[in-house]
Amino acid sequence: MIAIISLLSLVIAIAIGFWKNINVGLIALAFSLILGYYVGGIPINTIISYWPLKLFFTTFGITLLFSIAKLNGTLEKISKFIIFQSRGRKILIPVIFYVLALVIASVGPGNISTSALLLPIGLAIAFQTGISILMVSSLIILGSIAGGLSPLAPNGIVALDLALSNGVGDLGFSIFLFNVLSMTLFSILIFIVLGGFKLHGDHVEISKPGKFNREQIITMIAVVLLVLWVIIGGVNVGFAAFAFSAILLILKAADQNESIQHVPWSTLLLICGTAVLISVISELGGVSLLTTFLASLMNQQTAVPIMAVLSGVMSIFSSAVGVVMPTLIPTTVSLSNELGMVVSPAVLTITIAVASHIVTMSPFSTMGALALASSPESVDKKKLFKNLFIMAFVSLLFIALFLGLMVAIGTLN
Secondary structure, three states, X not given: OHHHHHHHHHHHHHHHHHHHOOOHHHHHHHHHHHHHHHHOOOOHHHHHHOOOHHHHHHHHHHHHHHHHHHHOOHHHHHHHHHHHOOOOEOOHHHHHHHHHHHHHHHOOOHHHHHHHHHHHHHHHHHHHHOOOHHHHHHHHHHHHHHHHOOOOOHHHHHHHHHHHHOOOOOOOOHHHHHHHHHHHHHHHHHHHHOOHHHHOOOEOOOOOOXXXXXXXXXXXXXXXXXXXXXXXXXXXXXXXXXXXXXXXXXXXXXXXXXXXXOOOHHHHHXXXXXXXXXXXXXXXXXXXXXXXXXXXXXXXXXXXXXXXXHHHHHHHHOXXXXXXXXXXXXXXXXXXXXXXXXXXXXXXXXXHHHHHHHOOXXXXXXXXXXXXXXXXXXXXXXXXXXXXXXXXXXXXXXXXXXXXXXXXXXXXX
C-alpha cells in the first residue's frame, strides 16, 4: 500500500504544480518530508542526502557561465553573425537556425536558454520574410533539443547522471547521438512538409552585424577553452564553468549580480526537488511497483514504442528533465530484467531521454510557450498554439515509430 501511495504522491505533486502554477520541485520537497519521514519513517538526514549535489553543482556552474555569455551579448552576436552567412537566401535561413540552435545548445547553454535566445530573432526574421512561423519555431526548438542532450548541456548532464547512478552505465555520447539523429530527421520532415523547398530562389536583405567587443571576445575564448578542458583534460564541466565564470566576472565581462540572478533557479529547484521525491518513492517501493506494471504491458517488440509514448505523453504536460527522466530512468534496469533482457537498460534510457524531449514544442511545455511568447504581435497566437500542440503529438508518433524501427533493425541495441 505504501508503494502505491508513494507513486500517487508524485502524480499529485505534478497535478498541484500544473493546477496552481507552483514549481513541482518545491511541492516535491514538501511531499518528501511528509511521505518519507512521517509515513515511511526515513530519517530526515537520509532524505536530505537525496538532494543530487553533484548534479546541482554541475548544472549551476554551466548555467552561470552562459548567463554571463547571454547578458554581454555574446550569444546574440554569434547568432546574428552566422545568420548573415545565408547572404539572404531564404531557403538557408531555417536550416541555419536549426544548425545554430544545435551547436549553441550543445556547448553548454542547453535547450531552454538557446530557444529563449534564438526564437525572438528567428521568428522576427520569419515574419518579415514570409517564412512559415511554425516551421522556424519548430526547427529552432528541435535544434535546441538536439543539442540539449549533449554531455556539456544541463539536460544531457542530468540524463547521463541518472543513467550512471541507477546502474545503466556510462552512456557517453550515445544519448546525444541518437537524439541528434532523431531531431534532425524529424526536422527534415517538417522542412519538407511546411514548404521549405518552395523557398528556393527567394532572397531577403539581412543587415551585417557589428564587430565583437572586448567582453564578447573574452567570453568566446572562455567557452572554447572550457570545451577543450572538459574533452582533453577530463575536468568536471561544472567546476570548469565556475572557474571561467570567476575569470569573466573579474575581467568585468558582465555584472555579477545580474549573472547570478539569470541562473535558472526555478529549473534547478524543479530538477533537484523532484529527484529527492523520486528517491523517497524508490526507498518505499514505488519504483519497483511501476517497473512491474510497465513490464506487464511490454514485450521485445512493444517495449520501446510503449516507453516512448509514455515518456512523451508525460512530458507534454510536465518537465522532461525535472519529472519524466528522474521518474522513468530508475526503472530501466529492473524493467529490462523483468523482460528477460530482450531490451537493454541503455536502449530504454535512450528512448526515455529522446522521447521526453522531442515533444517539448507543446505549448504546455517551456519551449512551446517560449515560441508563443516570442512570436510577433501580428501572428495569430491561437492558431500557433493549436499547431504547436498538434506538432507535439506528431513528433510523438514519429519518435515511437523511429526508435521502434531502430531496435528492429539492430541499430539501437
